[in-house]
Amino acid sequence: MKNLQQRSKSVQNRRKLPREQDKFYQSMVFVNVLGWFVFIGALLVFHDARPEFVSGLQAFWGVEVRQEWSRTLTVYLAGLLSLCVLISVVVLIMKRRRNRRDNDHFGINGYVLMLTAVSSLIILYFEYTAPLK
Numbered sequence: 368m369k370n371l372q373q374r375s376k377s378v379q380n381r382r383k384l385p386r387e388q389d390k391f392y393q394s395m396v397f398v399n400v401l402g403w404f405v406f407i408g409a410l411l412v413f414h415d416a417r418p419e420f421v422s423g424l425q426a427f428w429g430v431e432v433r434q435e436w437s438r439t440l441t442v443y444l445a446g447l448l449s450l451c452v453l454i455s456v457v458v459l460i461m462k463r464r465r466n467r468r469d470n471d472h473f474g475i476n477g478y479v480l481m482l483t484a485v486s487s488l489i490i491l492y493f494e495y496t497a498p499l500k
Contacts, residue, residue, distance in 0.1 A: 395461045402454035402480050409447035409487070416440035436495050445491060448484045455481035 419432040458477040 391461070391465060395458060395465065398454060398461070399458045399474075399477060399480075402451055402458060403476075405447055405454060406451045406480060406484065409444055409451060409484075412440055412444045412447060413487075416444050441491070441495055445488065448488045448491070451484035452481055452488070455484065 416437045418434045418436060421432050421434070455477050459481070462474055462477060
């Protein structure tokens, strides 16, 4: 009994603890920010993986440019976008586990990241497998 009272005094009640000091909340924010950084990395890989734009001047001078997707960078792009989907699902599960009360905030950026990454994967699949004209 005495040990239980000492333990209860040393452990803070997480419901009375400010949200910014809660370790679970901090880890959830870290994972969410990590997902957005991975998405930014995917955007940078996308820039190099896509076919190059052929301007009228390049076509006139006969400058050769790459007109197909880079195979190796497309694999990296698909991997990064898949990682974004996985991270966003983890964040949504973490939010569902923690946010049960009525006054808890509903974070929408996990859904936005997942929707954007999934739609990018779908577009990438159809764009990459499309026959050349």
